[in-house]
Amino acid sequence: MRLQDYDCFYASVFEAENPVLKSLPLAVQQKQIIATCNYEARRRGLKKLQLVREAKKICPDVVIVLGEDLAPFRDASKQLHAFLRAFIWGDRVERLGFDEVFLDVTEMIEYNVELLNAHDLLHSFFHLDKLDPTVGFAFDATKFSGPTFPPSTDSPVCIESCFPKAFEDPLRLRLLLASHLARYLRDQLEHQKGYTASVGVSTSKLLAKLAGNVHKPSNQTTLLPPYVAAGPEEESNITRFMDAHEIGKIPGIGYKLVNRLKAHILCHDSDVGPHETPTRTSVTDNNKVTVRDVRCFANMGPHLLEKILGGPGSSRDIGTKVWGLINGVDTTEVHTARKIPTQISIEDSYGTLDTFDAVRKALVLLAASLIRRMRADLTEGERDDNKQADENKSSSIKRTRWLAHPRTLRLSTRTRAPEVNGTRNHIFNRVSRSAPVPRFLFNLDENVDALAERLVHESILSMFRKLHPERAGWHLSLLNVAVTNMVETAGESKHSNGRDIGKMFQQQETNLQPWKVIDGDDHSTVHDLQSASTANSEWDEGKLHAAPRFPHAPSPAETSTDDVFADDMADAAWEDSDGEDSTWSDPCRFCGTLVPHFASAAHELYHTVPE
Numbered sequence: 001m002r003l004q005d006y007d008c009f010y011a012s013v014f015e016a017e018n019p020v021l022k023s024l025p026l027a028v029q030q031k032q033i034i035a036t037c038n039y040e041a042r043r044r045g046l047k048k049l050q051l052v053r054e055a056k057k058i059c060p061d062v063v064i065v066l067g068e069d070l071a072p073f074r075d076a077s078k079q080l081h082a083f084l085r086a087f088i089w090g091d092r093v094e095r096l097g098f099d100e101v102f103l104d105v106t107e108m109i110e111y112n113v114e115l116l117n118a119h120d121l122l123h124s125f126f127h128l129d130k131l132d133p134t135v136g137f138a139f140d141a142t143k144f145s146g147p148t149f150p151p152s153t154d155s156p157v158c159i160e161s162c163f164p165k166a167f168e169d170p171l172r173l174r175l176l177l178a179s180h181l182a183r184y185l186r187d188q189l190e191h192q193k194g195y196t197a198s199v200g201v202s203t204s205k206l207l208a209k210l211a212g213n214v215h216k217p218s219n220q221t222t223l224l225p226p227y228v229a230a231g232p233e234e235e236s237n238i239t240r241f242m243d244a245h246e247i248g249k250i251p252g253i254g255y256k257l258v259n260r261l262k263a264h265i266l267c268h269d270s271d272v273g274p275h276e277t278p279t280r281t282s283v284t285d286n287n288k289v290t291v292r293d294v295r296c297f298a299n300m301g302p303h304l305l306e307k308i309l310g311g312p313g314s315s316r317d318i319g320t321k322v323w324g325l326i327n328g329v330d331t332t333e334v335h336t337a338r339k340i341p342t343q344i345s346i347e348d349s350y351g352t353l354d355t356f357d358a359v360r361k362a363l364v365l366l367a368a369s370l371i372r373r374m375r376a377d378l379t380e381g382e383r384d385d386n387k388q389a390d391e392n393k394s395s396s397i398k399r400t401r402w403l404a405h406p407r408t409l410r411l412s413t414r415t416r417a418p419e420v421n422g423t424r425n426h427i428f429n430r431v432s433r434s435a436p437v438p439r440f441l442f443n444l445d446e447n448v449d450a451l452a453e454r455l456v457h458e459s460i461l462s463m464f465r466k467l468h469p470e471r472a473g474w475h476l477s478l479l480n481v482a483v484t485n486m487v488e489t490a491g492e493s494k495h496s497n498g499r500d501i502g503k504m505f506q507q508q509e510t511n512l513q514p515w516k517v518i519d520g521d522d523h524s525t526v527h528d529l530q531s532a533s534t535a536n537s538e539w540d541e542g543k544l545h546a547a548p549r550f551p552h553a554p555s556p557a558e559t560s561t562d563d564v565f566a567d568d569m570a571d572a573a574w575e576d577s578d579g580e581d582s583t584w585s586d587p588c589r590f591c592g593t594l595v596p597h598f599a600s601a602a603h604e605l606y607h608t609v610p611e
Contacts, residue, residue, distance in 0.1 A: 001103040001182055002208035003084065003189075003197045008217065009099030011038040013076045014065050016194045025059050027052075028067035035067055039217050071372075073098050083193060085337055087128060087185060094335045102205050104334035105181060109174045116141060126180060139180040146179055146199075146220040149211065149241055171225045175201060179222045186220065203227070206330030207238065209251055227328075238328040243292035250291065252325050256428070257309055257318075262289050264308050265297055291326045340404045340486055341377055346370045347480035352416055354475050363460050366481045368452035371441065374483065378404050379444070400444055406483035410434045411463040414478035430478070433463040437483055 010028045015021045015038065025041035027034045034050045044059045055062055067073070077098040084101055085093045092104035112126050121141040129135035139145070144152050182199040190196050199220035200212030207223055214221040229236045242250075248258040266287050294300060306319030315321070324330070346369045353359050381400030412432040438459055441451060460481065468474050587593065588603055 001105055001178055001202075002200045002205065002212050003101045003103065003182075003185065008036055008038045009077070009195075010036045010067055010073055011041075012195050013073055016076070019194075021063060025062045027055055027062050027064050029064050030067050034064075037062075071376075074373075074376075080189070080193060080195065081337070083189070084185065087188075089130075091337050092334045093337045095337075100209075102208070102334045103185075105178060108181065109177050112177055113170075113173060126177065126184070137180075137184050139184075141176065141180075144176050144179045144222055144224075145183040146222065147215050148179075148222045148224050149214060150224060150237060152224060169225060171203070171227065175203075175222055175224065179220065182220050182222075186218075204328075204330040205332055205334065206251060206325065207241075207328055210241070210245065210249070213249075242326060242328045243290060243295065245291050247289050247291055247294055247326070250325055252330075253322060257322065258289075260308055261294055262287055265289050265293055295326055340488055342486060343482055343484040344370060344373045344377060344406070345480060345482035346373065347412070347478060349478050350476060352475050352477065353479070354473055356472065359464065359474070359476065359479070360456065360461065362479055363456045363464070363481065364449075364452050366479060367455045367460065368448050370481050370483065371448050371451050371455070374406070374441070375444070375448075378402055378406075378486075402442060402489050404486045404488045405442065406437050406486050408434050408483065408485040409437045409459060409463075410480075410482045410484060411460055411467065412478075412480035412482070413464070413467055413474075413476050416475045416477040418475075430480070431467050433467050435459055435463055 011021075011026050014026065014028070022038075023040065025038070025044050025046065027037040027041050027046060029035065029052055032052055034046065034048060034052060034055050036048050037046045037055075041059060041062055044062075046055050046059055046062065050058075052064065055064075077095070081093065081095045081101060084103065085091060088103055088105060089107045090104070094102040096102065108128075111130065115127060116124060123138065124141035125136055125138050127133060127136045178201045182201050186197055186199060196218035198212050198216045198218065200208040200210065200214075201220065201222040202208045202211050211221040211223045223241060224237055226236050227238050229239065247253060247261055248255075253261075266289065302319040302323040304319070305322050306317075309318045309322060346366050348362065348366060350362065353362060379400055379402055410432055411434075412430045414428075414430045438455065440446070441455060443451070588600070588607075591607070593603075
């Protein structure tokens with residue numbers, strides 16, 4: 001199942017803040033173009049990627065809002081993603097961009113199929129919680145909810161009276177229940193969050209994505225079986241559904257592949273070499289080629305597609321993959337929702353960047369956006385609302401810790417092709433350079449703009465000079481700055497790399513508290529253990545910035561990306577400690593702090609890590 005579009009998501013974010021805009025033609029401007037617009041604006045002739053001046057001519061009363069800052073859209077997308085995750089079992093909710101979500105509801109459907117009442121399908125109940133049978137919604141299991149492809153001709157009376165026959169097709173029954181779940185989720189999304197959405201219901205991400213495009217903006221489509229042809233002369237519903245699509249609308253078949261296919265199908269292959277990409281002059285957008293045109297072409301199959309699409313730079317077995325896509329085959333799974341992104345990437349396109357000063361200014365802006373994204377996506381903490389935010393600081397935050405540390409900083413650029421005879425070919429290839437992420441980037445007390453300037457000066461410009469050693473005249477059309485290679489910091493989740501040593505101390509103290517014996521007023525052992533627990537907890541949260549006691553001991557900020565090794569050592573010591581000795585502490589030979597035996601190895605390792 002796939003929810004998409006959220007009824008023009010970018011425009012809907014502004015409409016949610018100001019409901020008056022819902023009835024007006026609304027367009028979101030980025031640079032000098034219309035990035036997107038709501039359906040009222042589209043009804044009056046506006047289109048995405050139009051120039052703003054053209055849009056105003058077509059629709060003079062259009063309301064234009066600036067959408068350069070993506071933070072509101074990103075925040076709204078996260079909220080909607082979390083909202084949907086709360087309904088789905090197994091946490092199998094995959095976000096694609098800001099406005100698309102894949103949902104794997106297999107477990108929920110199979111559970112509810114088993115609970116269907118064969119004698120009262122008209123008053124069925126969909127259970128949303130295995131433990132609480134009252135959580136869910138009532139639905140009519142005698143018919144599909146919403147439109148289907150092809151249009152369903154089932155008679156509800158016939159289905160209910162012939163119950164055993166209706167259950168002879170398990171796939172049809174599961175899709176029927178999924179259609180009602182889709183309708184329920186759409187209703188909840190609209191009533192609780194104010195967003196409408198289109199939904200596609202099928203058995204794969206590819207089919208669900210395409211089915212969701214059929215009845216936009218606010219409806220759903222279920223792709224009905226049979227998914228396999230009954231005979232050699234017959235076609236399945238998948239084949240009928242896929243054949244009507246233009247080849248360029250199939251996910252996974254990009255612009256280059258589409259042009260090569262068009263060149264071959266439309267007999268333009270004489271204009272290009274065997275592995276060259278046709279230009280827009282050789283194959284224009286007016287040359288419509290459908291999936292059926294490709295599938296039914298003479299001798300078409302994986303082998304011929306490999307000849308057409310293969311070559312230097314193409315992925316392995318490209319012919320087999322594309323042949324599967326045009327036949328509706330997609331085996332990719334819906335990924336489990338991740339708390340930590342795999343990468344954070346910021347980019348912008350330009351008319352041309354051909355001076356060093358212009359490049360430097362653009363990189364500083366991108367770096368500042370990257371740092372803000374890192375702090376938003378890779379940290380957790382509580383804001384101190386009692387303190388007034390200082391304009392020279394990013395925010396007033398307490399108890400903030402990094403959830404993950406990216407280890408790789410990447411710079412990518414793309415040049416603009418020169419004009420030849422008044423035309424300019426498009427260049428899609430990028431060049432990239434990587435370097436380790438500097439540790440100062442994780443200092444939450446630093447001002448974002450100051451960090452951006454330092455990052456560009458100390459790291460990014462060096463990578464840029466290696467990509468473009470010439471002094472000027474680069475004619476860049478795109479810059480991208482990203483951080484990748486995420487390593488989760490110490491924590492309790494199964495994906496964490498190491499264990500939170502502060503929480504480990506606290507748990508040890510709690511477990512051993514009933515057996516502690518304290519003579520008189522001597523509370524030093526308990527006090528020192530509490531101090532160690534507090535200190536390590538604050539270290540992990542980024543609150544300790546004092547200089548170490550010894551010159552050779554690195555500061556917590558300097559060891560933030562390597563503390564996972566100390567946590568691994570602590571884990572080993574935790575598992576090995578099985579006697580009463582674990583309740584006693586010895587002074588550290590470096591700093592004198594009392595440290596339990598089970599943590600002494602990890603504590604000494606902290607002092608010996610090189611700067």
